Amino acid sequence: MSDIDSTTKPTIGKGYRLQWEPAQNAHVLLYPEGMIRLNVSAGEILKRCDGERTLGDIVSDLERTFETSDIKDDITAFIAMAVTNKWVELRA
Amino acid sequence: MNAQLQAAGSAPAVAAKPAGPPLWLLLELTYRCPLHCVFCYNPTDFARTTEELATEDWIRVLREARAMGSVQLGLSGGEPLTRDDLEEIVAEAHRLGFYTNLVTSGVGLNEKRIRALKDAGLDHIQLSFQDSTREMNDFLSSTRTFELKSKVAALIKQHGYPMVLNVVLHRMNIDHVGQILDMAERMNADYVELANTQYYGWAWHNREQLLPSRAQAENAERVTAEFRKRVGERIRVYFVVPDYFEKRPKPCMNGLGSIFLTVTPDGTALPCHAARMLPGMQFPNVREASVEWIWRESPAFNRFRGDDWMKEPCRSCPEKTKDFGGCRCQAYLMTGDPTNADPVCEFSPHHHLVTEAVARAEQPRVVEKVLTFRDARTSRSLLERSSG
Ligand code: SF4
Numbered sequence: 154m155s156d157i158d159s160t161t162k163p164t165i166g167k168g169y170r171l172q173w174e175p176a177q178n179a180h181v182l183l184y185p186e187g188m189i190r191l192n193v194s195a196g197e198i199l200k201r202c203d204g205e206r207t208l209g210d211i212v213s214d215l216e217r218t219f220e221t222s223d224i225k226d227d228i229t230a231f232i233a234m235a236v237t238n239k240w241v242e243l244r245a
Numbered sequence: 246m247n248a249q250l251q252a253a254g255s256a257p258a259v260a261a262k263p264a265g266p267p268l269w270l271l272l273e274l275t276y277r278c279p280l281h282c283v284f285c286y287n288p289t290d291f292a293r294t295t296e297e298l299a300t301e302d303w304i305r306v307l308r309e310a311r312a313m314g315s316v317q318l319g320l321s322g323g324e325p326l327t328r329d330d331l332e333e334i335v336a337e338a339h340r341l342g343f344y345t346n347l348v349t350s351g352v353g354l355n356e357k358r359i360r361a362l363k364d365a366g367l368d369h370i371q372l373s374f375q376d377s378t379r380e381m382n383d384f385l386s387s388t389r390t391f392e393l394k395s396k397v398a399a400l401i402k403q404h405g406y407p408m409v410l411n412v413v414l415h416r417m418n419i420d421h422v423g424q425i426l427d428m429a430e431r432m433n434a435d436y437v438e439l440a441n442t443q444y445y446g447w448a449w450h451n452r453e454q455l456l457p458s459r460a461q462a463e464n465a466e467r468v469t470a471e472f473r474k475r476v477g478e479r480i481r482v483y484f485v486v487p488d489y490f491e492k493r494p495k496p497c498m499n500g501l502g503s504i505f506l507t508v509t510p511d512g513t514a515l516p517c518h519a520a521r522m523l524p525g526m527q528f529p530n531v532r533e534a535s536v537e538w539i540w541r542e543s544p545a546f547n548r549f550r551g552d553d554w555m556k557e558p559c560r561s562c563p564e565k566t567k568d569f570g571g572c573r574c575q576a577y578l579m580t581g582d583p584t585n586a587d588p589v590c591e592f593s594p595h596h597h598l599v600t601e602a603v604a605r606a607e608q609p610r611v612v613e614k615v616l617t618f619r620d621a622r623t624s625r626s627l628l629e630r631s632s633g
């Protein structure tokens with residue numbers, strides 16, 4: 154796995170699809186024969202992983218949107234976990 | 246099918262009325278299949294089914310289920326590729342927002358159809374090994390079937406799909422797990438599911454021939470673990486332990502009527518693909534009722550919701566919110582009463598039925614009962630036998 158820094162561009166992994174499900178009132182991550190129901194923060198992070206935005210962009214966007222700060226480490230850790238689970242792939 | 250539906254962070258509750266939607270929709274589009282598997286879970290009376298739902302019926306089912314919140318869609322059979330409206334069904338499912346999974350033997354999957362399916366929005370293809378003897382032996386000896394599967398596997402990868410290989414294990418092939426995994430590696434599989442046979446339908450009929458010994462099962466698990474260590478994250482291998490060797494039952498379907506809805510080729514709606522065998526149940530049909538009514542109101546789908554139907558030892562057992570008393574079909578097949586605890590459970594007064602079957606599997610084998618292949622002729626003869 155490559156190192157994650159603020160210029161990394163995370164994108165949803167191959168075979169996975171992120172979508173909003175009104176019936177579950179949640180974002181879900183769909184994959185072959187399975188589904189993960191995401192909590193609010195996981196949904197907010199993953200919906201920004203579009204392969205265009207860098208990790209830095211995502212962090213500042215979330216900090217602005219939710220009027221918070223110092224979340225970079227948490228988000229980096231979440232992305233690392235998501236990469237291990239193949240939910241997310243990294244683009245240089 | 247290996248339904249891994251995880252709801253991160255939500256504890257299961259035994260709800261009397263369905264709190265949630267039928268998240269998982271399985272459409273068995275046809276019973277027609279070019280193969281004849283001894284462990285097929287299709288009902289042994291499938292020859293009775295002559296009339297399959299029309300395209301517009303399937304599309305109506307998709308719309309109604311999606312409106313209720315269904316999101317994972319399985320398209321299986323039989324061999325779903327025998328229906329020439331498969332592309333049309335996939336296209337509508339995709340448009341509605343389903344995640345679409347095709348479960349196929351690969352027979353009939355060519356360049357033209359895979360391209361059309363991709364264009365229609367198909368998300369995932371699971372290539373299954375369905376035939377226990379002929380096909381698997383062919384496969385292991387690298388003959389025709391292996392060539393076909395490899396071609397199909399390459400096609401699947403070329404079109405950007407993850408390569409998911411599903412192999413059903415039983416007494417006659419479980420010792421070849423190492424070879425099966427090596428083949429999967431040569432085919433560049435991304436995922437391999439080694440699913441041990443579940444004993445319903447045709448497999449129940451052939452159980453004495455299919456149940457492996459404990460030593461076989463343990464050996465297969467060990468070989469799988471070594472393979473995992475060698476290939477690491479490159480290939481993910483799921484090994485589903487045969488439940489006969491367990492002390493507690495699996496939370497079958499998360500409880501009937503909780504997340505899973507199957508529609509069979511003739512339109513019968515079932516809370517589990519094997520449930521048609523359960524006695525005293527009137528299963529509704531999508532030709533006559535809406536998916537909404539079927540899921541929420543029909544007596545069949547409410548029959549095993551909540552825990553009012555449970556007997557001891559389940560009724561007063563704290564595990565009931567986790568395993569829902571196990572599998573209703575297994576309870577019925579082994580004890581004659583679907584409201585009993587699944588005999589796989591060590592607390593079940595019928596647990597000895599499981600341990601005895603396992604003990605018999607330890608004996609050296611004299612084949613005194615021939616395997617029954619799943620084909621229309623045998624199905625009719627079984628029907629005649631059971632009705633006569
Ligand atoms: S007694 Fe019933 S609820 Fe308890 S563990 Fe066994 S099957 Fe599950």
